[in-house]
Amino acid sequence: MGIHIIKMPDIGEGIAEVELVEWHVQPGDTVVEDQLLADVMTDKATVQVPSPVHGKIVSLGGKVGQVMAVGSELIRLEVEGSGNVAASARPDIQSAPLAAAKQPDTAEEPASPEISSLWVSGDREAAVVPSTASNAAALKDKAPQHAGLGAARPDGGKPLASPAVRQRAWDLGIELQYVAGSGPSGRITHHDLDTYLDHGKSAGTVAVRSTSFAVRDDEEQVPVIGLRRKIAQKMQESKRRIPHFTYVEEVDVTELEILRLRLNQQWGDTRGKLTILPFLVRSMVLALGEFPQINARFDDENGVVTRYGAVHMGIAAQTPAGLMVPVMRHSESRDLWSCAAEIKRLAEAARDGHVARDELSGSTITLTSLGPLGGIVSTPVVNYPEVAIVGVNRIVERPVILAGAVVARKIMNLSSSFDHRVVDGLHAAEFIQRIRGYLECPALLFVE
CATH class of the missing domain: 2.40.50.100 (RNA polymerase II/Efflux pump adaptor protein, barrel-sandwich hybrid domain)
Known part of the structure; x- marks a missing residue:
């Protein structure tokens, strides 16, 4: 040997x-x-x-x-x-990319390009169990069968599963200790969870966590590794280097929503459905033409600000593996449907782990949206070395006084952050007001 x-x-x-x-x-x-x-x-x-x-x-x-x-x-x-x-x-x-290596077996609903600070991981140091034939035999002999669905692992033997599978099991109330894994080295997959649920429902014996008011004293230590560590380092670098200030403005998007729905009714089947993000991208592109100091990157070590004619829009996207910011190149040359198609492609590529390395760098400004979870106000972190990030909050219907009458209008807040070393407060406010003007009168988006 x-x-x-x-x-x-x-x-x-x-x-x-x-x-x-x-x-x-x-x-x-x-x-x-x-x-x-x-x-x-x-x-x-x-x-x-x-x-x-x-x-x-x-x-x-x-x-x-x-x-x-x-x-x-x-x-x-x-x-x-x-x-x-x-x-x-x-x-x-x-x-x-990370998501591909981490989740070869996931089959989840497409993720929208949304940013979030939430991320759940399993116990990474204990996430691998031996898969030799002798260990498998010992496990089968020692562990009692639970509900006829899978063998309870012996003390110290922890189930192997990806973070996405662990999160789904937690949401479903399933104890992974009792789920048999069919993947490599006994890895538990989404299919294994489905099988466990199907068999358990038919037998009435699915093992779930107690929902009583029992006292809990368990705790879990989650190592900050991989993409989560990179995200933490990036956020720390941005906050350490950049003196942030955030400007919040509300926008009446009633007319924009009417136009969006009408465009989708007329061309949605042939050109694709439009969300509000393509309109935001187009309004930002037009506003950046008037405020070139915001479409920039600041090399603070050399004291140089580089302003760009091209708008390479970073689209913050939450994936099962963590936050990614794929880049839509040359947003200034795209119409609404081209923007919509590219945003969808980048979000799916990030979620599935197929986004190319060069599609994750080179952005000149970032757009981030929490979608329906957008809340009222947020304080997004500038994506260093950029100097601005535009954040979108959710759309709500509110009573508004218009021409002396109380009417229902659809209102959306923009919460945007800037690098105060490069962008003055006045210019930031004027930039957001210009975006607001385009969104409240969407016909201006099509005026050359």
């Missing part, structure tokens, strides 16, 4: 270190060629490291959440043959 060492792969682009975000194997596991071993993450993408050989895992080179240098020892394998062999990970490793 010999030893084969897999080293941390060189992902390119001058990257010297990467973060270890998930192990798919444990010491003692037997692996085959091309079996996934680990996920490692750069600033914008996750790389899946496969095994180049058949063998048995002897040791792992790091813990989940650890930042490791390129070329350091990742995994030590025992293989057939003699002598020690040191080898880097194969050059044809697959690189994909």
Whole structure:
């Protein structure tokens, strides 16, 4: 027998270190060629490291959440043959955005391009269980069958599942301890949850959490790793570097909503449905033509503000893996339907993990929306090194005095933040008022 060492792969682009975000194997596991071993993450993408050989895992080179240098020892394998062999990970490793690596089995409803600070994760350090035949047999012998649906895992054996599956199980009130996993290494998938629910309902024996008023003293420690760590670092950098100020204005979008519904009735089937976001993008593009200092990026280390003619609009999108900001290039050249199609494509690509790396960088201003959860006011964080972000709150119907009469109007707030080093309060207010003018009189959007 010999030893084969897999080293941390060189992902390119001058990257010297990467973060270890998930192990798919444990010491003692037997692996085959091309079996996934680990996920490692750069600033914008996750790389899946496969095994180049058949063998048995002897040791792992790091813990989940650890930042490791390129070329350091990742995994030590025992293989057939003699002598020690040191080898880097194969050059044809697959690189994909985080959501793709984390959720290969999800089948969720499309996510709208909305920003949120909420994110739920499972216990990452305990999220992998051995999958050898001996362990499987021991688990079957030791664990009693629960409700005929799955074996309760022995003490210390925690279920393996992605954050999205854990969140769904929590929402459904399902104890993952009793759900049999059909994925690699016993990973529990959405299909396993569906099977558990279907069988449990027919037998009347689904194991759910108690809804009584029992005292709880459990607690959970969730490591901040992977994309969540990158988001935290980005937000901290933005707040540390940028002196924010937020300006809030309400907008009467009654006429805009009438126009939007009419356009959808006439052309929705052939050109696609319009949400309010394409109108916002177009109004921002027109307003930025008058306020070029807002469509800019500030290099504060060199003291240089770069103003852009092109409007590369960042669209903040909440995905199962966390917050992403895909970029809609050259928004100034797009009509309403082109904007709508591109926003939809970017949101779906971010959710499914198919967004390209260059689609996550280079924005000159960001648009963020909480959709129906938008509340009354928000204080969005500027996406460094940009100097402005426009936030959209939900539309509500309110009584308004118009020409001396009380009438129902649809009102929406814009909550927008700016970098006070570059954007004066007066200019920020005038910029938002210009957007308001376009939205309250949408015919102006089509005037050349």
